[in-house]
Amino acid sequence: MDAAAAPLDVAVDLVVLTLRGGKLSVLLVQREDAPFAGAWALPGGFVRPEEDLLAAAHRVLDSEASLGREHTYLEQLRTYGDADRDPRGRVISVVHMALGANLPDPVSGDGAADARFWDLAEIDAGALAFDHAEILTAAVERARSKLEYTTLATSFLPAEFTISQLRGVYESVWGTSLDPGNFHRKATRSPGFVVDLGKQTDGTGGRPARLFSAGEGAILNPPLLRGGE
Amino acid sequence: MDAAAAPLDVAVDLVVLTLRGGKLSVLLVQREDAPFAGAWALPGGFVRPEEDLLAAAHRVLDSEASLGREHTYLEQLRTYGDADRDPRGRVISVVHMALGANLPDPVSGDGAADARFWDLAEIDAGALAFDHAEILTAAVERARSKLEYTTLATSFLPAEFTISQLRGVYESVWGTSLDPGNFHRKATRSPGFVVDLGKQTDGTGGRPARLFSAGEGAILNPPLLRGGE
DNA sequence: CGAATAGTGTCTATTAGACAATATCAG
DNA sequence: CTGATATTGTCTAATAGACACTATTCG
Structure with a gap:
């Protein structure tokens, strides 16, 4: 060798x-x-x-x-x-x-x-x-x-972001549309994915959204699967 | 550049x-x-x-x-x-x-x-x-x-194998033990994973097992997740 | 108020896993 | 028959997705 x-x-x-x-x-x-x-x-x-x-x-x-x-x-x-x-x-x-x-x-x-x-x-x-x-x-x-099985999506976003913005990443990259309510639950309940900063956005024509930052986790368990919904 | x-x-x-x-x-x-x-x-x-x-x-x-x-x-x-x-x-x-x-x-x-x-x-x-x-x-x-999300496990086996042997691959590589019944169902129902050859093994002290070969699929959907069971 | 967006609740069909039951062989 | 392994059945708790509902802002 x-x-x-x-x-x-x-x-x-x-x-x-x-x-x-x-x-x-x-x-x-x-x-x-x-x-x-x-x-x-x-x-x-x-x-x-x-x-x-x-x-x-x-x-x-x-x-x-x-x-x-x-x-x-x-x-x-x-x-x-x-x-x-x-x-x-x-x-x-x-x-x-x-x-x-x-x-x-x-x-x-x-x-x-x-x-x-x-x-x-x-x-x-x-x-x-x-x-x-x-x-x-x-x-x-x-x-x-x-995006399915890691927290990579947060890399497309600034340090502080809303769940809607995170959903937008998935929708843009996958080319699909996702249910806002179900996505919100899955994202916020997935351990290590996002951290609630306890702050709000200024309203932009709707209810203000909470701000989150990327969590410490790298792996999403359970994964957020495509194809369903 | x-x-x-x-x-x-x-x-x-x-x-x-x-x-x-x-x-x-x-x-x-x-x-x-x-x-x-x-x-x-x-x-x-x-x-x-x-x-x-x-x-x-x-x-x-x-x-x-x-x-x-x-x-x-x-x-x-x-x-x-x-x-x-x-x-x-x-x-x-x-x-x-x-x-x-x-x-x-x-x-x-x-x-x-x-x-x-x-x-x-x-x-x-x-x-x-x-x-x-x-x-x-x-x-x-x-x-x-x-092993979780692809059909790679069949690469550890000869061209013809039983579901028990396939389960053995998962158990050896993951270092866990899996329920034979549940594994059998998941493996045989996962599209593209295994193909029933319609043949049987000679009995080796138990009921003879059907023989399978690797299917055409490369991706396991849904995945066979670790950690559970 | 109405429009818009955020977030929560609820229902149902599907699924994973525990575990029981049956099938088929060797000895 | 007994022991062993294969395969199928059943039950239950958890989950995903559809969709309705409530919350909070702007104009």
Whole structure:
């Protein structure tokens, strides 16, 4: 097993998801150079020799999306490494998923002509560079699935939020509509999911809502299943 | 984003799980060379320049465990890439999980003094090489978790099996005991999980059991949850 | 007040789990 | 028959989802 190693280029690519106007949106950058010049792609960058993978992902997040470590969830998804996935040569890509609330409009970084969030529905998957359409599809399905059995949904929201806003996350990401009453009960009774802050919103044309923050728990037990309701 | 790339060594490491005598067991190889000479480690090897990651994992599986592609489930888990995880230098490891039924005793391959399956309970986690204890723990937890919501359990069994054997997989991997009657109902009614072959076992001191094969489904809906019963 | 949103109550069909009962083999 | 394992039946408590109802604000 200690046979000769042949070094390969290792990159991190990011699927940065946020909600904009109730639509699940992803950050894409427009490529300036070949290959795929002019095409849209996931933000990414090569891993530096002394840099941990997670640190590389944070650096890319900061440099391509001006997003610091605050209020941004970051998690490794999986690694794409088919020998022919990059026409320039062998590149292994460790894909991470980042989630955040109200992410700012990005400023285009190095090698990018433009950068902006796209409503998922308006993306032409066939036009994405490399294997990024496949990566994006897998990442979105992972996010949808993780909403069921983890407390990930709170990552899409600011530090203080209402149950309606939380329900809006589920509805936007899953593309379904949920019963407000039943959702309220399930969310507030699920241990570790949300913490009642004892504060209220200003009324916005209805009864003021209580404010909650994200709880300590990471796993939702029992899970909040899709498909039902 | 097309900034200079600094090539890094990329390896695949394998967590090969099987059931031996009702115990969840993992394949470990004893290292011959420094670092960690004499210590036990997960089987692994470097990825070749023209080789897909999955192909590299299959190659390692074959060379270190004499396991071909038949009857072996193989899935990428996650990638470990901390800058200091290997004292020889920077090595990125793409960890895969393999599952199989009745896996044969391995023959030690290159760079390995010995290779064998270990009952998980008898492994001294502190003695494993590199960060392999952490990797192993995460992989086992992943396997336990995937039994709940996927049909993965059938990967631990031969092509034809009884519901009791399937229940035995759950009991061994989860370390719990399950009600035979309730389990039988849930397994046989879960769409896509098992297919009744219309055959029976020879009696082994009790009523003969029907034989089943793995169904086409990959996801268990509803899931078979732990913790209850 | 009426409209709108938040939150609670209630009913019913379904389900999980405990446990009993029946089925079918070996010896 | 006895012992063992497989499979099905039954009962009960808990739950999910449908939907009605109450609460609290704004205009």
